Amino acid sequence: MKAPAKINLSLDVLHKRSDGYHEVNMVMTTIDLADRVELTDLYSDTIQIISHNRFVPDDERNLAYQAAKLLKEKLGVRRGVAISITKHIPVAAGLAGGSSDAAATLRGLNKLWGLGLSLDELAEIGAEIGSDVPFCVYGGTAVARGRGEKIEHIPAPPPCWVILAKPTIGVSTADVYRNLQLQSVHHPDVDGMVAAIKEKNYEKICALAGNVLESVTLNMHPKVAQIKEQMKRFGADVSLMSGSGPTVFGLIQHDSRLQRVYNGLRGFCEQVYAVRLIGERHEQ
Ligand SMILES: C[C@@](CO)(OP(=O)(O)O)[C@H](O)COP(=O)(O)OP(=O)(O)OC[C@H]1O[C@@H](n2ccc(N)nc2=O)[C@H](O)[C@@H]1O
Ligand SMILES: Nc1ncnc2c1ncn2[C@@H]1O[C@H](COP(=O)(O)OP(=O)(O)O)[C@@H](O)[C@H]1O
Known part of the structure; x- marks a missing residue:
């Protein structure tokens, strides 16, 4: 299974809820940077995680493990799987890698175990694992509300390049939400972003891109603010932090600009990627 990353083109936080989560209003879209999740039947009734990345847990803390466990419990499946x-x-980049692995596991096991669940049903189960999992079950482009689990699909934005720069900084999503000072942030125009995407108006998408969580992470980590500035200076049409960070993405429409921005950032940041925006949903 392919498990693609997401970026947030617009991210607004409305208020803190009584359950500790924040009410969000955001536009997310999938990009062509993906993990690969391989599911293999096991003879024993166990869930095994195989990952050779030292930042990724290989036990019940792994979101893919949690996805398999939930599905087994809810549907009474007595089969084992190696993931x-x-x-x-x-990892921990604001790109929903773990959530996408969990979503790919849900979609994959639904097929492997012949469960016949719809994407809506898988998304509902995914919401129990994390706020970003429902979006990742569908992929594509969507407005996400509630704590992120209420999904309204919208068309894909016009095609373009996405440059990603991830500094070696660890950012905890919970810390970022906790340190958000809502009375002093600039709220992005989420409805305007949705209209711009529907109109396929690339310039307007760039002009309206915004993320309230930048106010927290850029303050905590000046390096992220520098990367955002440099990306724009090297020629990206817009640069913005994704999710709670620390990854900064840039949109670029013209191939001729791409190499310049990529090379410029490579001298400045450890991990840089150039990928295409996908924006289209997964098949059932
Ligand atoms: C900020 C965003 C934007 O897409 O993405 P990332 O930076 O994680 O990629 C998401 O809202 C993150 O979603 P996700 O990473 O799934 O969060 P969860 O595991 O559900 O929650 C982690 C913690 O973040 C806080 N949290 C999360 C979502 C939300 N709407 N309000 C919150 O306050 C809570 O403190 C929660 O305990
Ligand atoms: N399959 C997974 N891939 C990556 N991280 C995972 C996974 N399962 C659990 N985690 C944990 O989740 C945390 C957040 O990971 P990730 O989803 O990559 O970031 P983000 O929420 O910022 O997009 C990591 O610190 C990691 O320990």
Whole structure:
């Protein structure tokens, strides 16, 4: 199974809820940077995680493990599975790599075990694992509300390049939400972003891209702010932090600019990727 990363083109936080989560209003889209999740039947009734990445847990803390366990419990499946994860998405980066691995595991086991669940049913189960998992079950482009689990599909944005720069900084999503000062942030125009995407208006998408969580992470880690500035200076049409960070993405429409931005950032940041925006949903 292919488990693609997401970026947030617009991310607004409305208020803190009584359950500790934050009410969000955000636009997410999938990009062509993906982990590979391989599912193999086991004779014993166990869940095994195989991952050769030292930042990825190989036990019940792994979100793919949690996905398999939930599915087994909910549907009374008495079969074992080995889940082999080849990471290409940087870990704890604001790109939902773990959530996408969990979503790919749900989609894959649904097929392997012949469960016949719809994507809506898988997304509902995924919400118990993490707020970003429902979006990752569908992929594509969507507005996510609630704590992120309420998904409204919208068309794909116009095709373009996505440059990603991930500094070696660890950012905890929970810490970022906790340190958010909502009374002093600039709220992005999420509805405007949705309209721009529907109109396929690339310039407007770039002009309206915004993320309230930048106010926290850029303050905590000036390096992220520098990368954002450099990306724009090297020629990206827009640069923005994804999710809670620390990855910064840039959009570029013209091939001729891509190499310049990529090379410029390579001298400045450890992990740099150039990929295409996908924006299309997974098949059932
Ligand atoms: C910020 C975003 C934007 O897409 O992405 P990432 O930076 O993680 O990629 C998401 O809202 C992250 O979603 P996800 O990473 O699935 O979060 P969860 O595991 O559900 O929650 C981790 C912690 O973040 C906080 N949290 C998360 C979602 C939300 N709407 N409000 C919150 O306050 C809570 O403290 C929670 O305990
Ligand atoms: N399959 C997985 N891939 C990556 N990280 C995972 C996975 N399962 C659990 N984790 C844990 O989840 C944390 C957040 O990972 P990730 O989903 O990559 O980041 P983010 O939520 O910022 O997009 C990591 O610190 C890691 O320990």
